[in-house]
Amino acid sequence: MADFYQTGIIVTLHRLGRPSLERIESEMVEFSKHRPIALVLPALYTEFQAPALQGIIDELKKVKYVNEVVLTLGRATDEEFKKAKEFMAQIPYEVKIIHNEGARIKEIYATLERNGLWAGEDGKGRSAWIAYGYTLANARSDVIALHDCDIVTYSREMLARLCYPVVNPNIDVVFCKGFYSRVTDRMHGRVTRLLITPLTRALQKVVGFHPFLVFLDSFRYPLAGEFCMITDLARVNRIPWDWGLEVGVLAEVFRNYSPQRVCQVDIADNYEHKHQPIAGNGGKGLVKMCVDISKSIFRTLAAGGIVFSDGLFKSLEVTYLRLAEDTIVKYEADAAINGLVFDRHEEAKAVEAFANAIKEGASTFMENPMGTPLIPNWNRVTSAIPGILAMLKKAVDEDNK
Amino acid sequence: MEKFSEILFQPFRDFWQWFVKFAPNLMAMLIIIIAGLILAWLIRLVMLRILRVINFDTWSDKVGLTALIRKGDVWAKPSDFFGYAVYLLLAVVFVMIGLDALQIKVIDNLLSQFLLYLPRALSAILILIIGYIIAGFLSRGVLIAAVNSGYHHAKLIAEAVRLLFIILVLAMALVELTIARGIVIAAFSILFGGVVLALAIAFGVGGIDAAKRIIEKAREEKKEEKGRDIEHI
Numbered sequence: 001m002a003d004f005y006q007t008g009i010i011v012t013l014h015r016l017g018r019p020s021l022e023r024i025e026s027e028m029v030e031f032s033k034h035r036p037i038a039l040v041l042p043a044l045y046t047e048f049q050a051p052a053l054q055g056i057i058d059e060l061k062k063v064k065y066v067n068e069v070v071l072t073l074g075r076a077t078d079e080e081f082k083k084a085k086e087f088m089a090q091i092p093y094e095v096k097i098i099h100n101e102g103a104r105i106k107e108i109y110a111t112l113e114r115n116g117l118w119a120g121e122d123g124k125g126r127s128a129w130i131a132y133g134y135t136l137a138n139a140r141s142d143v144i145a146l147h148d149c150d151i152v153t154y155s156r157e158m159l160a161r162l163c164y165p166v167v168n169p170n171i172d173v174v175f176c177k178g179f180y181s182r183v184t185d186r187m188h189g190r191v192t193r194l195l196i197t198p199l200t201r202a203l204q205k206v207v208g209f210h211p212f213l214v215f216l217d218s219f220r221y222p223l224a225g226e227f228c229m230i231t232d233l234a235r236v237n238r239i240p241w242d243w244g245l246e247v248g249v250l251a252e253v254f255r256n257y258s259p260q261r262v263c264q265v266d267i268a269d270n271y272e273h274k275h276q277p278i279a280g281n282g283g284k285g286l287v288k289m290c291v292d293i294s295k296s297i298f299r300t301l302a303a304g305g306i307v308f309s310d311g312l313f314k315s316l317e318v319t320y321l322r323l324a325e326d327t328i329v330k331y332e333a334d335a336a337i338n339g340l341v342f343d344r345h346e347e348a349k350a351v352e353a354f355a356n357a358i359k360e361g362a363s364t365f366m367e368n369p370m371g372t373p374l375i376p377n378w379n380r381v382t383s384a385i386p387g388i389l390a391m392l393k394k395a396v397d398e399d400n401k
Numbered sequence: 402m403e404k405f406s407e408i409l410f411q412p413f414r415d416f417w418q419w420f421v422k423f424a425p426n427l428m429a430m431l432i433i434i435i436a437g438l439i440l441a442w443l444i445r446l447v448m449l450r451i452l453r454v455i456n457f458d459t460w461s462d463k464v465g466l467t468a469l470i471r472k473g474d475v476w477a478k479p480s481d482f483f484g485y486a487v488y489l490l491l492a493v494v495f496v497m498i499g500l501d502a503l504q505i506k507v508i509d510n511l512l513s514q515f516l517l518y519l520p521r522a523l524s525a526i527l528i529l530i531i532g533y534i535i536a537g538f539l540s541r542g543v544l545i546a547a548v549n550s551g552y553h554h555a556k557l558i559a560e561a562v563r564l565l566f567i568i569l570v571l572a573m574a575l576v577e578l579t580i581a582r583g584i585v586i587a588a589f590s591i592l593f594g595g596v597v598l599a600l601a602i603a604f605g606v607g608g609i610d611a612a613k614r615i616i617e618k619a620r621e622e623k624k625e626e627k628g629r630d631i632e633h634i
Contacts, residue, residue: 398474
């Protein structure tokens with residue numbers, strides 16, 4: 001059982017006692033009549049070949065409060081899209097699949113591009129964004145929940161707890177992010193543990209008090225890919241299409257709403273999905289992720305009036321390194337008391353790699369402060385191309401016939 | 402035996418004589434069609450270049466023309482679509498002209514009918530396109546006005562206006578195409594008249610009290626104005 005400490009300036013909903021799933025789900029069925037829920041699932045075709053997705057589908061089959069599922073499929077041929085459709089037909093309620101590599105959706109992206117609205121490169125950010133667009137076009141749901149498709153430990157309780165604060169009119173938050181621990185025989189979640197938190201705290205030391213840093217530091221797992229929000233947020237949010245997606249979403253939520261209407265909820269005792277190597281090929285791996293995240297944070301702060309200079313970044317690098325090293329000591333103790341494996345050398349190597357990533361992020365930011373890409377929000381898109389949502393709906397509906 | 406061979410080969414000789422007479426026409430037809438198709442293709446390329454220079458695609462996206470062609474499940478660029486439509490139209494025209502070179506009476510009649518009908522078909526297409534664009538503008542205008550006036554059913558009103566206007570445009574296009582003219586005019590008059598009458602009755606019945614209040618208020622204001630008049634001694 002977790003503690004009941006309220007972290008920072010947002011609302012934290014803990015897992016206290018043994019909450020009944022049946023009770024939450026029966027309440028959700030009632031709430032969802034007034035606030036219908038769309039579940040957005042960004043997935044690559046490779047995930048259809050992994051066992052995690054079948055587990056997720058088996059759980060979703062039992063859920064009675066979801067109005068529609070919008071699976072946004074990346075890197076799939078037409079043949080694979082058909083197979084994905086057959087696979088998703090197991091779900092007994094409405095499922096629509098967005099075929100991002102299909103001719104119709106490609107034409108939607110081309111339409112955006114020729115009107116000066118670039119939706120970014122293929123990735124989770126763009127996939128999620130197009131799914132929000134379809135949900136807005138469909139106009140059948142008031143709430144959007146999103147989670148990844150590679151969760152090995154998925155249970156429908158995760159979804160229920162994630163959506164509950166947004167659909168319950170008495171709680172009435174506009175955005176809810178999940179949190180959990182990622183522990184097997186060791187602690188995972190290196191980017192959150194060793195980059196985001198130390199970097200946020202280092203920035204607080206170097207630039208002083210800034211509301212966004214306090215907001216970001218309030219999240220126990222700011223990089224969690226699971227969140228739930230009202231559809232209005234999908235309309236006004238601009239999101240990055242690169243690895244800065246999660247931080248970028250938080251920045252937009254912070255910009256548009258009071259922190260009192262934002263919450264984080266404990267959705268699972270443990271969470272397991274694929275692990276990334278520190279350095280990968282072709283712009284993948286944790287280092288690339290850290291560069292994008294750093295840039296996203298710097299850009300958000302710059303937009304909030306913080307003046308960055310070479311001197312500030314040098315101090316930040318040193319402060320970060322110090323704080324991250326202190327953090328390793330804390331986690332070592334945490335691992336020791338819980339009998340977990342803890343490779344201090346590997347953790348130190350990760351911190352060094354992350355410090356370099358911050359340096360790279362800083363230098364890229366200084367070269368071009370406007371360089372961090374953001375996908376325009378749907379309000380702007382519909383203003384530029386009034387018929388785009390109708391086109392998107394037609395494209396998805398035709399693909400799913 | 403000689404007579405039999407005469408009977409046997411005479412049809413072939415007749416056919417050959419007919420063919421020798423007809424061959425130049427056939428050649429002319431083929432040349433016209435092939436040259437016409439090449440010309441149509443070139444016109445399409447020039448048209449595409451012009452449409453791209455004037456940013457026709459982005460204009461189409463903005464005014465809703467792209468959305469209109471997407472409704473028909475056409476996913477090509479608007480410029481490509483219109484370029485191809487023009488090519489097809491020209492190809493049909495050149496094929497008809499080519500067939501005319503055969504100098505067959507039935508085809509001559511068909512061609513003259515086709516050429517007479519062509520302007521009507523083009524103007525019907527134009528009516529549909531312009532009508533759809535105006536319907537979009539009208540609907541947005543009504544939506545903005547209704548939202549600013551605080552009506553709860555602003556979207557419904559805007560969609561109703563759009564639907565009515567599109568019915569009007571469709572009726573106009575069908576009349577232009579001379580398809581069941583009488584039925585179209587009668588159906589349109591009944592439908593449109595019915596809707597207007599229904600709205601008038603609904604507004605009249607629902608607005609009796611409001612109208613009464615407005616008239617009474619106007620009367621009272623008039624009375625008050627009279628009472629305020631300063632009478633000079």
